[in-house]
Amino acid sequence: xxxxxxxxxxVLYREIxxxxxxxxxxxxxTQELKKVLLRGAQWVxxxxxxxxxxxxxxESGGYIEGxxxxxxxxxxxxxxxxxxxxxxSGNHFTEIQFVDEIYDEKVANSLGLFKDQITVMIHxxxxxxxxxxxxxxxxxxxRAAQRYGIKLPDRELACAPFNSQEAxxxxxxxxxxxxxxxANRQYIMHWVRETFMRVFNTGPKGIGMSLVYDVAHNIAKIxxxxxxxxxxxxxxxxxxxxxxFAPGHPELPPVYRETGQPVIIPGDMxxxxxxxxxxxxxxxxxFGSTCHGAGRLLSRHQAIKKAKGRSIRREMEDMGIIVRxxxxxxxxxxxxxxxxxxxxxVEVVHRAGLSKKVARLRxxxxxxx
Amino acid sequence: xxxxxxxxVDDVRLEIPQDFKEGMRTKGIIYVDEVLEKELEDHSIEQxxxxxxxxxxxxxxxxxxxxxxxxxxxxxxxxxxxxxxxIISPGGVGYDIN
Numbered sequence: 047x048x049x050x051x052x053x054x055x056x057v058l059y060r061e062i063x064x065x066x067x068x069x070x071x072x073x074x075x076t077q078e079l080k081k082v083l084l085r086g087a088q089w090v091x092x093x094x095x096x097x098x099x100x101x102x103x104x105e106s107g108g109y110i111e112g113x114x115x116x117x118x119x120x121x122x123x124x125x126x127x128x129x130x131x132x133x134x135s136g137n138h139f140t141e142i143q144f145v146d147e148i149y150d151e152k153v154a155n156s157l158g159l160f161k162d163q164i165t166v167m168i169h170x171x172x173x174x175x176x177x178x179x180x181x182x183x184x185x186x187x188x189r190a191a192q193r194y195g196i197k198l199p200d201r202e203l204a205c206a207p208f209n210s211q212e213a214x215x216x217x218x219x220x221x222x223x224x225x226x227x228x229a230n231r232q233y234i235m236h237w238v239r240e241t242f243m244r245v246f247n248t249g250p251k252g253i254g255m256s257l258v259y260d261v262a263h264n265i266a267k268i269x270x271x272x273x274x275x276x277x278x279x280x281x282x283x284x285x286x287x288x289x290x291f292a293p294g295h296p297e298l299p300p301v302y303r304e305t306g307q308p309v310i311i312p313g314d315m316x317x318x319x320x321x322x323x324x325x326x327x328x329x330x331x332x333f334g335s336t337c338h339g340a341g342r343l344l345s346r347h348q349a350i351k352k353a354k355g356r357s358i359r360r361e362m363e364d365m366g367i368i369v370r371x372x373x374x375x376x377x378x379x380x381x382x383x384x385x386x387x388x389x390x391x392v393e394v395v396h397r398a399g400l401s402k403k404v405a406r407l408r409x410x411x412x413x414x415x
Numbered sequence: 416x417x418x419x420x421x422x423x424v425d426d427v428r429l430e431i432p433q434d435f436k437e438g439m440r441t442k443g444i445i446y447v448d449e450v451l452e453k454e455l456e457d458h459s460i461e462q463x464x465x466x467x468x469x470x471x472x473x474x475x476x477x478x479x480x481x482x483x484x485x486x487x488x489x490x491x492x493x494x495x496x497x498x499x500x501x502i503i504s505p506g507g508v509g510y511d512i513n
Binding site for chain 2: 271391
């Protein structure tokens with residue numbers, strides 16, 4: 047497998063549109079894009095990109111109710127339409143990895159993970175569409191906060207009462223963006239599978255690439271939780287945090303009802319990524335949430351300065367990791383030193399009991415935007 | 416004692432007491448050990464405290480160990496609001512939706 051990584055990275059880089067403002071190979075009509083915004087990955091699977099099992103292994107089954115395509119601005123449509131099925135830039139990536147450590151044999155087994163197995167991880171979101179939705183609604187919310195007399199210590203916290211019209215519009219637009227993100231990853235995952243099948247000249251069974259789990263990590267959702275002994279409906283904001291539901295949670299699909307929800311934690315491109323599992327303590331203490339990644343240590347600007355005169359690509363290759371990036375500055379911005387050590391981050395949530403370690407994955411090949 | 420006004424609860428939890436800042440409706444909890452505590456930015460601590468002032472917040476204003484400064488809300492932040500009395504904020508989700 048390892049000698050083939052270079053080929054795979056090259057082919058994946060060609061097959062999956064990557065980079066700032068990259069345009070995809072999909073040509074969807076406005077009507078079709080509206081279906082994406084309403085039904086996310088579910089619609090994509092119906093079009094033949096993936097299968098039913100993918101949806102079972104995706105948070106919320108690949109889409110959430112309550113999306114409204116009509117509250118999305120024309121500008122958001124213009125940005126989002128050509129970008130569906132693209133990776134984008136920044137910290138977004140496709141990685142070929144291998145399982146180098148199993149912490150919980152039983153759970154790993156239920157998730158279909160075993161030592162030395164090859165895995166692929168995809169990290170991308172709602173691209174320009176979600177970005178534009180955020181920009182549009184920050185303006186709306188600045189006015190709303192004033193209108194409803196909400197005292198803010200920082201104007202960046204602009205918000206509106208959840209039962210106001212402004213909040214309803216934002217929530218519908220955000221849900222639509224979330225559905226776009228699930229759809230986006232579904233397309234990309236499908237193309238990754240196709241690429242593997244072509245490179246290894248085999249069929250879907252031969253390649254055996256089933257989805258472990260797909261999670262969101264920038265989202266606000268209505269959920270029921272226990273607060274001070276009372277069951278209440280809340281709107282949970284997770285910004286750079288991941289849902290991590292405990293075993294037995296009714297929102298989990300039957301296959302994961304007993305184990306709890308798998309959590310995917312991408313690390314930087316040089317060190318590692320992790321698979322965790324949700325716990326009861328995470329439910330009671332953190333609204334069923336855990337960390338989302340390594341977390342930046344250096345700003346993009348600081349990282350570029352630090353990388354001056356170095357070849358990050360070469361440094362990575364010396365570590366046995368093949369890297370391909372679309373943007374000139376991307377590798378500098380994304381170098382391992384720009385991030386906190388993912389092992390420390392994961393150790394903290396594990397020791398705090400918010401989620402449990404299941405497996406560690408090491409990168410072999412990285413495609414960056 | 417590390418940062419002014421912040422209290423270490425145990426080896427993986429820091430507490431921002433409710434009197435850390437005027438208007439806080441609940442305390443803040445940041446999940447970090449002593450290694451990651453050294454990498455905490457003052458501004459991101461401030462942001463966790465700010466979120467605790469928002470109407471309808473339930474439980475605590477939380478931050479995961481991968482915390483860093485974001486737009487309004489820290490990245491790594493978790494906050495739950497009552498759907499009847501609480502708010503929703505685009506800054507609490509961020510630009511890279513989902």
